[in-house]
Amino acid sequence: MNIFITILKRDLLLAVRHRTELLNPMLFFVLVIVLFQLGMRAKPAVLVTLAPAIVWIAALLSALLSLDHMFRSDMEDGALEQMIISTQPTSLLVLAKIIAHWIITGLPVTLIAPILGMMLGLTFDATQILFLTLLIGTPILSAIGSIGVALTVGLRRGGVLLSILVLPLYVPVLIFASQTVTTSMSGYPITASMSVLMAMMVLSLSLSPWASSAALRMSVS
Amino acid sequence: MNKIYKWFHQWGSPPTFYKWSGQWLPWLTFFCVALFAIGLYGGLVYAPADYQQKDSFRIIYIHVPAAWMSMFVYLVMAISGAIALIWHIKLSEIMMLSSASIGASFTFIALVTGSIWGKPTWGTWWEWGDARLLSELMLLFLYIGIIGLYSAIEDKRKAAEAVSILALVGTVNIPIIHYSVIFVNTLHQGPTVSMFDSPSIDTRMLIPLLIMALAFKLFYGIVLLMRSRNELLWRERRSQWVKNIIKGDGT
Numbered sequence: 217m218n219i220f221i222t223i224l225k226r227d228l229l230l231a232v233r234h235r236t237e238l239l240n241p242m243l244f245f246v247l248v249i250v251l252f253q254l255g256m257r258a259k260p261a262v263l264v265t266l267a268p269a270i271v272w273i274a275a276l277l278s279a280l281l282s283l284d285h286m287f288r289s290d291m292e293d294g295a296l297e298q299m300i301i302s303t304q305p306t307s308l309l310v311l312a313k314i315i316a317h318w319i320i321t322g323l324p325v326t327l328i329a330p331i332l333g334m335m336l337g338l339t340f341d342a343t344q345i346l347f348l349t350l351l352i353g354t355p356i357l358s359a360i361g362s363i364g365v366a367l368t369v370g371l372r373r374g375g376v377l378l379s380i381l382v383l384p385l386y387v388p389v390l391i392f393a394s395q396t397v398t399t400s401m402s403g404y405p406i407t408a409s410m411s412v413l414m415a416m417m418v419l420s421l422s423l424s425p426w427a428s429s430a431a432l433r434m435s436v437s
Numbered sequence: 438m439n440k441i442y443k444w445f446h447q448w449g450s451p452p453t454f455y456k457w458s459g460q461w462l463p464w465l466t467f468f469c470v471a472l473f474a475i476g477l478y479g480g481l482v483y484a485p486a487d488y489q490q491k492d493s494f495r496i497i498y499i500h501v502p503a504a505w506m507s508m509f510v511y512l513v514m515a516i517s518g519a520i521a522l523i524w525h526i527k528l529s530e531i532m533m534l535s536s537a538s539i540g541a542s543f544t545f546i547a548l549v550t551g552s553i554w555g556k557p558t559w560g561t562w563w564e565w566g567d568a569r570l571l572s573e574l575m576l577l578f579l580y581i582g583i584i585g586l587y588s589a590i591e592d593k594r595k596a597a598e599a600v601s602i603l604a605l606v607g608t609v610n611i612p613i614i615h616y617s618v619i620f621v622n623t624l625h626q627g628p629t630v631s632m633f634d635s636p637s638i639d640t641r642m643l644i645p646l647l648i649m650a651l652a653f654k655l656f657y658g659i660v661l662l663m664r665s666r667n668e669l670l671w672r673e674r675r676s677q678w679v680k681n682i683i684k685g686d687g688t
Contacts, residue, residue, distance in 0.1 A: 363606055367586060367599050377585050381603065384578040385610050388617035395620070409620070416613070427606050430522075434598045 227316035267336035268397035306429035322354030366431035472652035479645030510540030518601030535664035541580035
């Protein structure tokens with residue numbers, strides 16, 4: 217457990233020291249949403265129906281773009297190898313990295329999303345649901361993404377490949393999350409899809425560290 | 438247990454594999470061609486025309502076996518990937534890698550024939566509301582990701598390990614992707630046109646379909662063996678048994 221807290225603290229400290237980088241995922245998230253609206257010029261009534269999907273696609277993309285940071289710098293200065301050959305379990309290390317990545321990128325996006333939701337014309341209730349889905353869903357993005365990053369971290373140009381590997385795996389999250397908001401907007405109960413989303417979070421957080429650590433060992437060997 | 442393990446090792450060792458696969462290939466080809474001939478005759482001539490779709494339904498004899506194979510091949514890939522990860526058997530690594538592009542081709546064929554079939558029956562080339570269609574498309578992307586990852590990593594032993602991990606992760610995800618797509622569509626509307634909704638398929642239509650499915654399986658087996666043999670020769674090009682074959686001593 218010790219290593220978990222140590223790594224978490226270290227990663228968060230590193231993020232705080234690079235304050236502008238901390239802002240980037242959030243700015244990107246806002247920018248994508250603005251681009252959508254500038255490109256579509258949709259009428260308010262249409263925009264409301266598209267809003268959950270737009271917000272979620274923006275969240276997906278901002279998570280994807282920031283994924284590479286998870287292991288890249290540690291890989292380059294050799295810290296990652298030291299962590300892996302240490303006696304501590306690698307999967308715990310990966311879990312700490314996932315949580316740190318979520319706090320740095322997923323959480324800010326989640327916090328700013330309600331404002332954008334209102335701007336897109338969602339009602340207050342729908343905005344709340346949107347916030348909840350992001351709160352539950354963004355950790356899944358970090359967890360599944362860690363597998364993709366661990367597989368491609370050894371490559372010099374893994375960026376586009378990473379998105380091809382990871383985006384199909386993000387599809388269920390996108391579907392369930394945006395569907396939950398849409399369902400709540402039409403007044404139906406959302407317990408079922410919310411439960412599925414939570415199940416996906418538990419599943420991905422508990423299983424992906426194993427896959428990621430296997431992939432990391434392959435990448436650094 | 439020890440005996441089985443030993444047998445497995447011998448059977449899967451590159452020279453032995455090369456030998457028995459060479460002996461099997463002509464037989465497999467013979468049966469495959471025969472099954473294709475029977476299946477195609479059955480499908481195109483013997484089976485009666487559908488009362489609603491007329492003759493256009495006959496594309497089923499390519500479409501459905503290809504769709505079945507697209508999932509079957511992924512499963513084979515995941516299983517041989519797991520074997521490669523756990524026991525480091527070179528042969529299963531090669532089988533997995535050779536399967537990837539075959540599986541991608543089957544998926545592509547299933548999508549294209551489905552699209553061609555969709556035009557006269559559903560009235561559209563592409564239907565976003567259909568769950569099978571979308572999950573098949575996602576499967577294609579998973580295959581492409583696997584092929585991309587393998588070609589991106591220089592060290593091929595490492596690449597094989599990476600691909601095994603990715604294939605296993607994908608296997609967990611395929612059912613989730615499939616059911617998430619179904620979930621959306623049941624929420625919005627009933628299934629538009631589902632081909633297995635019709636009460637039951639006529640036996641005269643079903644039998645050629647099953648024969649074609651078997652023929653596709655054999656075809657996959659043949660291509661898999663051929664690709665694996667090539668890959669094996671290339672990887673083992675420095676070893677003695679390959680040199681023997683090149684000289685013409687071995688079989």
